[in-house]
Amino acid sequence: MxxxxxxxxxxxAAAAAMLLPAPAPAxxxxxxxxxxxxxxxxxxxxxxYLDCEPLADRDDGVECGGAQVVFDSRPTLGSSxxxxxxxxxxxxxxxxxxxxxxxxxxxxxxxxxxxxxQDGSTLRDVPxxxxxxxxxxxxxxxxxxxEDSATLGFHHIHLSAADPAATLAWYxxxxxxxxxxxxxxxxxxxxxxxxxxAMQADGEPAATAGRSIDHIAFAVPEMDAAAGDLRxxxxxxxxxxxxxxxxxxxxxxxxxxxxxxxxLALVEEGFAGVDAxxxxxxxxxxELQPYTVPRTPWGAPDFQGVWTGDAAHGIPLQRPEDLxxxxxxxSEQAAARRERGTLGSIxxxxxxxxxxxxxxxxSAPSRQVAMVVDPPDGRLPARTPEGERLLAAARAAxxxxxxxxxxxxxxxxxxxxxxxxxxxxxxxxLQIVQGPNHVALQREMIHETRVxxxxxxxxVGDAITSWLGDARGRWEGDTLVVEIRNFNGRAPYQGSSxxxxxxxxxxxxxxxxxxxxxxxxxxxxWTRPWTGMFTFVRDETQYELVEYACHEGNYGMTNILxxxxxxxxxxxxxxx
Amino acid sequence: xxxxxSARAGAMLTVFLLAAGSAAAQTEVPRAFDGNPDxxxxxxxxxxxxxxxxxHPAAAGPPDMGAIGxxxxxxxxVVGGGIPYRADALAQxxxxxxxxxxxxxxxxxxxxxxxxxxxxxxxxxxLQGDRKIMFIYGFAEANRTVHMxxxxxxxxxxxxWMGRSHGRWEGDTLVVDAQGFNGEAWFDRAGNYAGSGLRVxxxxxxxxxxxxxxxxxxxxxxVFTRPWTIEMPLYRRLEANAxxxxxxxxxxxxxxxxxxxxxxxxx
Numbered sequence: 001m002x003x004x005x006x007x008x009x010x011x012x013a014a015a016a017a018m019l020l021p022a023p024a025p026a027x028x029x030x031x032x033x034x035x036x037x038x039x040x041x042x043x044x045x046x047x048x049y050l051d052c053e054p055l056a057d058r059d060d061g062v063e064c065g066g067a068q069v070v071f072d073s074r075p076t077l078g079s080s081x082x083x084x085x086x087x088x089x090x091x092x093x094x095x096x097x098x099x100x101x102x103x104x105x106x107x108x109x110x111x112x113x114x115x116x117x118q119d120g121s122t123l124r125d126v127p128x129x130x131x132x133x134x135x136x137x138x139x140x141x142x143x144x145x146x147e148d149s150a151t152l153g154f155h156h157i158h159l160s161a162a163d164p165a166a167t168l169a170w171y172x173x174x175x176x177x178x179x180x181x182x183x184x185x186x187x188x189x190x191x192x193x194x195x196x197x198a199m200q201a202d203g204e205p206a207a208t209a210g211r212s213i214d215h216i217a218f219a220v221p222e223m224d225a226a227a228g229d230l231r232x233x234x235x236x237x238x239x240x241x242x243x244x245x246x247x248x249x250x251x252x253x254x255x256x257x258x259x260x261x262x263x264l265a266l267v268e269e270g271f272a273g274v275d276a277x278x279x280x281x282x283x284x285x286x287e288l289q290p291y292t293v294p295r296t297p298w299g300a301p302d303f304q305g306v307w308t309g310d311a312a313h314g315i316p317l318q319r320p321e322d323l324x325x326x327x328x329x330x331s332e333q334a335a336a337r338r339e340r341g342t343l344g345s346i347x348x349x350x351x352x353x354x355x356x357x358x359x360x361x362x363s364a365p366s367r368q369v370a371m372v373v374d375p376p377d378g379r380l381p382a383r384t385p386e387g388e389r390l391l392a393a394a395r396a397a398x399x400x401x402x403x404x405x406x407x408x409x410x411x412x413x414x415x416x417x418x419x420x421x422x423x424x425x426x427x428x429x430l431q432i433v434q435g436p437n438h439v440a441l442q443r444e445m446i447h448e449t450r451v452x453x454x455x456x457x458x459x460v461g462d463a464i465t466s467w468l469g470d471a472r473g474r475w476e477g478d479t480l481v482v483e484i485r486n487f488n489g490r491a492p493y494q495g496s497s498x499x500x501x502x503x504x505x506x507x508x509x510x511x512x513x514x515x516x517x518x519x520x521x522x523x524x525x526w527t528r529p530w531t532g533m534f535t536f537v538r539d540e541t542q543y544e545l546v547e548y549a550c551h552e553g554n555y556g557m558t559n560i561l562x563x564x565x566x567x568x569x570x571x572x573x574x575x576x
Numbered sequence: 577x578x579x580x581x582s583a584r585a586g587a588m589l590t591v592f593l594l595a596a597g598s599a600a601a602q603t604e605v606p607r608a609f610d611g612n613p614d615x616x617x618x619x620x621x622x623x624x625x626x627x628x629x630x631x632h633p634a635a636a637g638p639p640d641m642g643a644i645g646x647x648x649x650x651x652x653x654v655v656g657g658g659i660p661y662r663a664d665a666l667a668q669x670x671x672x673x674x675x676x677x678x679x680x681x682x683x684x685x686x687x688x689x690x691x692x693x694x695x696x697x698x699x700x701x702x703l704q705g706d707r708k709i710m711f712i713y714g715f716a717e718a719n720r721t722v723h724m725x726x727x728x729x730x731x732x733x734x735x736x737w738m739g740r741s742h743g744r745w746e747g748d749t750l751v752v753d754a755q756g757f758n759g760e761a762w763f764d765r766a767g768n769y770a771g772s773g774l775r776v777x778x779x780x781x782x783x784x785x786x787x788x789x790x791x792x793x794x795x796x797x798x799v800f801t802r803p804w805t806i807e808m809p810l811y812r813r814l815e816a817n818a819x820x821x822x823x824x825x826x827x828x829x830x831x832x833x834x835x836x837x838x839x840x841x842x843x
Binding site: 203296297298304403404405406413414415416431433434435436437438440442446447448449451457458460464466467468545546547549551552557558561562564565568 | 608609610616681684685686687701703704705706707708710712716717718719721731734736737738760817819820821822824826827829830831833834837838839840
């Protein structure tokens with residue numbers, strides 16, 4: 001794990017920074033570092049739902065009952081559960097009321113995800129211990145809520161360990177703290193007001209780095225001495241003590257590997273985090289520099305890797321009327337546009353899902369005004385009379401209440417989702433794999449894979465129509481040109497027909513940017529061809545395509561059709 | 577990063593030496609840019625393993641399908657014959673068999689899993705590059721990316737229908753270690769199955785330019801008493817312009833899955 005790079009990613013991670021008084025043997029507990037998708041959102045969430053307060057002196061954290069939680073924005077690699085730091089915990093004087101409040105807000109609109117016990121309850125009273133329950137934050141951090149009047153506010157960090165006793169001993173030996181039993185029952189380590197607990201792991205815990213609880217940090221009074229001690233006790237350094245790039249103060253930081261694949265940070269006094277703005281994300285709108293496209297071993301331009309359209313999400317297809325004279329948006333306008341396109345539509349999705357997709361990783365929102373670049377006014381050309389007729393017919397055929405699956409869109413049915421891979425709120429990944437004479441373009445959405453022959457093999461016969469069409473490719477210089485036809489016309493793009501020829505042009509414009517142009521030539525529908533453009537950004541450090549088994553888990557279809565039948569029943573009842 | 581580079585350099589060196597050693601022995605096997613066998617192309621299994629990977633006699637097929645749906649007899653592909661199920665797992669297999677015309681994930685156009693994707697009666701493409709090898713199957717748009725360039729994470733990050741595949745070359749054999757399955761897929765239309773503890777180690781060995789010996793060793797301690805192996809040849813599709821055509825079967829499964837929710841129910 002390249003720790004330095006990870007930290008430099010535009011941050012959507014949350015760092016929980018606990019600045020505690022100093023009963024310091026070797027080190028003080030300093031903070032837990034969480035990962036969220038956006039520090040501002042995370043501050044709002046922890047303030048609204050867990051009663052934390054925004055920090056006065058920095059814009060990336062909150063204080064929760066005497067302890068700080070600091071947020072560092074970057075996409076997470078998933079929930080904290082089953083990593084070496086399974087969860088963190090907050091204590092409330094009346095947990096029944098707190099849990100009732102959280103249950104009432106619901107996941108939609110709040111991102112509060114309750115983890116229910118097997119009997120369906122969210123709260124359990126453990127005799128001799130206290131009431132407790134579990135929730136997840138929207139970014140995948142598992143949070144235990146407890147009712148422990150002895151310690152209110154931030155309560156404990158729960159490690160998951162192959163050998164819990166040995167793990168606690170490891171921490172005590174290196175960072176001090178006092179062995180104690182929580183309520184006389186659970187072995188732990190007392191670090192100031194915070195408990196460090198360790199549960200028995202089921203197998204080897206997963207690494208914390210990159211997950212929603214990324215690491216725990218300890219403040220050390222003297223970095224060189226502390227580092228020396230750790231080194232002599234055999235602790236592996238993931239990164240050496242240094243002032244991090246973008247550090248807000250001159251304080252140094254180091255990362256070491258703890259037991260159970262836990263990442264630990266050591267920070268010097270005065271450490272105040274890393275300025276997220278320091279890391280300049282890829283701005284796909286900046287002027288292109290000359291770039292030599294790398295070659296595959298067999299001599300083709302090499303486009304392989306995992307790319308995402310996240311940066312382009314929010315670019316409208318057509319140029320808005322009020323931006324007729326605008327060349328590019330400002331960064332602020334672009335950020336606001338992307339937020340408009342995502343917030344509101346994303347809350348309520350599973351946090352891990354939203355994280356990895358809304359991470360929007362290393363890509364600044366595109367400042368491109370519109371996708372359509374030809375016609376030059378950025379507007380679609382006029383439709384033919386037949387095109388208008390097809391559009392009207394499609395609108396007229398829509399049934400407000402679906403009689404069966406066929407009345408729902410190919411999107412809802414998990415058949416296909418947009419002929420042109422214009423980015424949406426999630427699953428904007430594009431994996432490219434090349435072999436001699438073939439390029440595979442795999443879209444994350446629906447796991448659709450187009451295999452494009454780049455030799456001179458002919459198209460299949462005209463009668464073989466399909467949803468995605470028949471693709472043939474060729475190299476024009478360093479550009480991959482893909483011509484696609486034989487569409488069945490049943491998944492129209494902007495009202496396209498079965499007469500469509502879609503021509504895609506992929507050009508690698510930099511190490512991390514892939515320009516994508518699509519030309520829609522459908523003489524049945526439009527009076528002239530038109531072309532749109534946006535840019536994919538490469539993101540191999542954080543992004544890997546995950547199998548999107550859409551149809552296999554399509555509860556949405558069952559729910560929509562069940563709802564439609566319930567509506568039918570209501571209406572026939574009302575009509576009587 | 578440095579670690580990755582050095583590991584990669586080591587791997588390439590190994591490949592070069594092995595390739596040099598074996599080139600003389602099997603000159604007819606097409607070679608890729610790096611000296612490894614070139615598996616690029618469209619392949620297909622021939623046989624009846626998709627009906628039943630074990631020996632089976634001819635039998636009636638789904639109701640109302642007549643001879644088109646009838647099951648031809650076939651010789652099994654399990655090495656040594658017989659799948660070593662645990663007792664309770666065998667009962668589950670038999671229950672799957674009883675319910676095969678409603679429960680088989682293939683009926684529902686669900687992704688077929690591994691190894692079933694290999695010997696469904698559809699062609700599949702192997703796209704062999706320098707970092708990944710992709711398998712693009714002809715059913716349910718299933719595909720796999722075999723990582724030749726990444727360390728195999730244990731345990732696999734999450735469970736999926738097609739699993740997570742990491743590959744390496746052992747001489748002229750492509751060895752693919754596939755794990756991280758969700759336990760939902762079956763092996764055939766006879767209800768043979770494994771659970772989410774499934775691990776499939778596949779070996780693809782060229783038998784000449786137009787055939788590959790496919791061997792898959794299957795283990796899942798919760799279901800089988802020991803690892804077992806299937807093997808069969810895969811044949812190159814030699815037709816001019818042979819393609820794996822798009823076959824989106826979702827709409828053909830919708831009546832089966834949602835027919836009872838139509839305004840006029842069909843099921």
